[in-house]
Amino acid sequence: MGPLNKNIEAALQSLEATEEDKEILASILYKEHRVLKEGPSGTTITNEIVDIIQSNMRGDEKGDLN
């Protein structure tokens, strides 16, 4: 998924949530991680988050979440 902080990764894994929600959260956090490390990549982060959530709600392929 991405080089998330291992503490956050651990907290995410132990979070009481569905696997699907965890995947969405991981995707969002990865985006945020990239923004922090590399700066915004064109589109705004909120739009990317909406895309992630909408893709998930539409049942798109998991690969699209990234």
Place this chain on the structure above:
Amino acid sequence: MKKTGVFFIYGDNGAGKTTLLNAINWCLYGDIIFHGVEQALEVKPNWADENDVTKVRLIIHDDDKKYQLSRVASCYDNKGILDAREIDEKGNVGNSLSEIASDAIVVRILPMNIRNLFFLSENFSNEILGHKSTNSLKNNIYRVSELETIENAIAHLAETESKLAADHTKALKDSDKIEKLTETIDRARVMIKENEAAVEKAKNKIAEHEDSLTKLRNILDNSQHTRELQKQRDDYEAAISTTDNELASCEADITECMQKNYQKVLLIDGIEEYWNALKAANDAGIIPAPINPKIIEQSKKIGICACCGEKIGENQIAFMNERQRQYEEIDKLKFLADGIHEFSNMRADINDAWCILRDAMDKQERQAQIRAGFVEQLELIREKLDDIDEANLPNNPEERRREIKAKIEKWESRRREYAQNIVDWTDAENKAFAERKRLMNSAGSDAQELEKELDKIKHLRDLLITLRDEAEQLIRNRIKDGVWESFKKILPDTQFAEISIDDNYTFNFIDKNGYSSTVSKLCVGEAKTLALSLISTLSNDIGYSDAPLFIDNLFAGIATSHFGDITHCVESLSDKKQIFITYLFARDGAKVSSNFNPAVIKQNIHAIKDKSGICFVEEDR
């Protein structure tokens, strides 16, 4: 340089120790971290000319690769541009890498957002453990441990939620409009159907009344026809009556004629016999044929025989005169002559009677034929009249016709009204349909979908908050444990028995007597030890345990009694990384502060120096 170890930068005040650290920071990030002076000129030595170009070049090792990083600035461009080039095994410097590749190299060495944990000023313990600056402990931990990532995600989800909520509100309004438009469309369709039915009904009514009108016209036509038939009937009856009279007249004439000439007809045969005898006698010359004197006179007058019609001459006249004379002379023949005359008259009468009778009978026959024709026609007319039900004839057909026409007009008017209604409702439906389509297209997603997304986002935000709290707790515990272990290792004789970190990221110490104290109660040496322990723990946690550490004036403010602890702390950190420390080392061992004891420092430094490389900055460059 070695990849790990402590590198002291000696020098007097103004020698350029801090400038050297600033130069390294500036080369990497383009700004100045120490002294708060954000000018590239700060990296220039004091003696440099104003127009001199500032240039810093670093040679770094990143895994097995070697890079040359350089940045050049002038008085017109404080930041300059980072120029990264790869150096091959033979020491050849390659072409400039792209800006992204250059930045990536810096990120691998040390990301800018956490560099304040690695470029430490002389007051770094206050800055790192304090709460006021942007480099507070909490901020640093959030930044370094990427809790900031979660925090940003929460904020962005809130933004997203706010944005979607606005869309949702708009969609709800649009949805409301769409619903109303749908109602309008449905109502329009119902009204169109109702009006179509009404038009159909009106048409039926019109047809019905037109049918009635047609029937009325037919009845009226029939009535006229009846009257005509009745007249014909009367005429025929009159004609028959006339012919009956004619026939009766004929019959009367025949009867009269028959009665009048009946005796003559009965006598004619006897007279005929007598006439024949007389004629025979006359022919025999016994009795001259009686000639009527009137005939003789007439024949003489016109020159033609009144009996035979033949032209008479002098001889015939003479004969007739002779005969006449004889008649006149022969009285005894007078009776015979009278008889012949009478017979002649009778015969003429009978001939006349026959003519009359024949004419009367002919007339009677013709009249009978005419009458038979009249009777036949009359029978036909009567049959037709029998077929007509005269009882159905309206009393006032014209008024009835007007009534029906008025009804037709009324229904026609209604039909037009209903038809116009259909046009109006169809127009309304079309407009509502187009508007609804426009709204549905512009809405993008409907309110229900947005509501689901909003619920999802709220749910995810709640999860992220939980995640942040749990991760934060986890990180706090790890930091606390790591720092405490490190702290105890560096200060084995510490008076503290326990360390804790509260929600505000304030370290609390509990001494062996059970009394608690905060960081503010620690001496500078203890605080710096704590801060270095914290940096060690954090850098291990985030995968930058080998990132170089730059400490400006490490021993500033530290009691000499803590020099040993600090050097021990630095030494433990230098196992994994390079540590660059500036140190004020006065020329000729001059004492520059009350806490300064060069002998002790030198002793400890040399202890480290034995294990690590040392970099000197001479006071005269």
